[in-house]
Amino acid sequence: MLLAVCGGVTRAQGQGNPQESIRAPHLTVTLVAEPKAVSLGTTLWMGLRFQAEPGWHIYWQNPGDSGEPPRVEWRLPVGITAGGMQWPTPKRLGTKSIVDYGYAGDTMLLTRLRVDGKFHGNATPSVGAAVSWVVCSDICIPGKGQLSVPLGVAPSAGSKAGGIRAGKDAGSQFAAPTKLFADAVGRLPRRMPGTWHAAAVDESSSFELTLVTGKRESRAVFFPSTPEQVRNASPQDVTALPNGVKLTLAKSDGLLKPIAVLRGVIVLGDGIGYEVTAPVKAMQPAENQKEKTP
């Protein structure tokens, strides 16, 4: 394994000679496609799989108090476009005074690719990614590298005849999603069911976030999408309600202006994360009075 340390950044094996997988200190990064063949008008998943050694972790899009999320720049053939990164539901990591949001162990970040009319399938296409990351235990090691995965070309109904021919992996596009991708998609936060309702109240030093699910929820953890709104290291006070749950979230000292919405992911007792967008209402003095009167 060839390793060179330059300016504090570990240049992982394979840089300048893209391959599907990079072994770097404390981490293996692999680029995976699902399905492994493309055809006009379809979409496919690209997975950036990070397998960290025990005790090491990477970060969510809002990393919390320290660390940085992995970054990727896609190298795409003409006619293939990439959507935004889709992040699995994170976990709380860190210490008493510094709390981070991220992933230990095996994690796959997902991106949707779309194949449009400009795509010419007359050569074996490949998708490349310039990836950088910071992997941390009690210390942090940055790394970066170039990844690339070859794709087959599958015939598609209504495609430009002749321009698209079958690649060697073409058959796989009709296969059921692999367990790897099914699991990764299952770890993405879900959209809240339409019957649920989220709302927040701006107290002077905290937000009261209420989630109505229709049943009693005794466990909940909130992950704020935007940094410097919620104080990450403060314990989240959870109150079960007959029809949902209420969380008291200490405000970040860095929050100097009122916010209109509190966005994030809320993980309930079943371990599933839900995307939450809660409009924030200023505390009504009259309402507060009413609550306090028996």
Next chain:
Amino acid sequence: MKKYFTMLMLLIIAPMVFAAQTAKVGEAAPDFTAADSMGTMHHLSEYRGKFVVLEWHNNGCPFTRKHYDGGHMQQLQKEWTAKGVIWLTVISSAPGQQGYMTPSQENDYMAKMHAVPTAALLDPTGQVGHLYDAKTTPDMFVINPQGVLIYGGAIDNRPTVDQSDVQGAENYVSEALTAAMAGQPVKTPVTRPYGCSVKYQD
């Protein structure tokens, strides 16, 4: 009599409560006392009348090294101390943790790196770090001559480990100092600090 007693109690209690509060931008910067790598004690309050920069530091952290290996942080220290700013590098790494320095190790490091802060404060108990709720290295704070915290957060707008990102970045510390010295409000008073976690003993 009771009224005077209450006032007296308030006078006694108020500074204690104040001292226990963590730093908040727009409010008075909490005072502290800490020894530097030369053995000199520094009280923040003795620098009233001057601008003060606090720079949380861990020389093993790749985000810190981004700003030191190319001489960028040293350049900032040189530039601003020449303009009368008190620049205090603070090391809150606990013994045994990355970045922990004995006084002589820190002096050797500063000589080797040509670091020129006013002083490097050694805070192995994390007392000053927790008072400012410093989270990362680097985490930067700017205090104005009236003792008010006017900036807290990242050193710049490029949260990476690449030295090449320093050139052309928006440096929030220099911006805050430039604006405040010109009597202007600080455009970006708070940002999310980026870097490695501060290696506190907890």
